[in-house]
Amino acid sequence: MLVIAGAVTLSIAEQNKGAKDIELYGGKRGKVPFPHHSHQEKLGNCDVCHTVFEQKTGIIEELKAQGKLEKKYVMNKLCTKCHKEKQKAGEKSGPTTCSKCHIKK
Ligand code: HEC
Ligand code: HEC
Ligand code: HEC
Numbered sequence: 805m806l807v808i809a810g811a812v813t814l815s816i817a818e819q820n821k822g823a824k825d826i827e828l829y830g831g832k833r834g835k836v837p838f839p840h841h842s843h844q845e846k847l848g849n850c851d852v853c854h855t856v857f858e859q860k861t862g863i864i865e866e867l868k869a870q871g872k873l874e875k876k877y878v879m880n881k882l883c884t885k886c887h888k889e890k891q892k893a894g895e896k897s898g899p900t901t902c903s904k905c906h907i908k909k
Contacts, residue, residue: 821857829865833906836879845898853882879905 890897
């Protein structure tokens with residue numbers, strides 16, 4: 805039993821957290837920089853995002869291309885939705901306007 809408990813602890817500590825910062829495709833509006841680790845720390849829950857898409861690089865565009873995820877779904881139903889809710893609740897939040905998320909190069 806002790807051995808099993810130790811193994812479980814180890815696997816959580818070694819969980820792959822992915823890149824610290826990610827740049828997401830944002831169509832004509834321009835790329836979207838996304839601070840991944842800071843969201844992990846603030847939200848304390850991977851499932852908020854990773855029930856919508858897997859923990860895999862490029863998965864959002866892959867699912868959109870396969871017609872399994874609506875374009876702008878992540879933007880509207882995850883990113884902006886949460887930021888607006890936090891703002892309303894008077895909590896620290898992220899951007900809610902186009903040009904604050906999308907950057908033109
Ligand atoms: C607020 C949303 C959000 C949360 C919360 C989140 N992630 Fe992610 N994660 C993303 C996005 C966005 C991507 C990139 C998807 C893509 O490239 O299409 C990603 C990608 C990944 C990847 C693939 C490697 C990479 O860097 O692209 C791993 C691994 C990962 N996440 C692990 C985690 C773990 C572990 C947690 C919880 C501790 C977590 N994520 C929490 C949004 C989130
Ligand atoms: C909180 C950050 C955020 C805000 C605010 C935001 N976007 Fe986005 N946008 C994203 C992300 C992330 C994606 C990529 C994922 C997706 O398609 O849902 C995206 C994708 C897009 C796409 C590409 C969709 C595709 O697949 O072709 C367009 C176009 C776009 N946004 C326009 C806008 C416009 C216009 C506004 C302002 C009304 C806006 N965005 C506000 C984060 C944001
Ligand atoms: C469930 C809630 C939630 C979701 C989903 C979420 N965010 Fe955030 N985001 C936050 C909070 C809370 C903050 C404020 C963090 C702080 O300043 O303490 C934030 C901050 C940000 C910031 C500003 C970071 C900084 O350092 O100033 C950006 C950019 C951002 N989010 C982009 C995104 C994008 C893009 C997505 C979608 C892929 C997303 N967020 C999804 C809650 C969320």
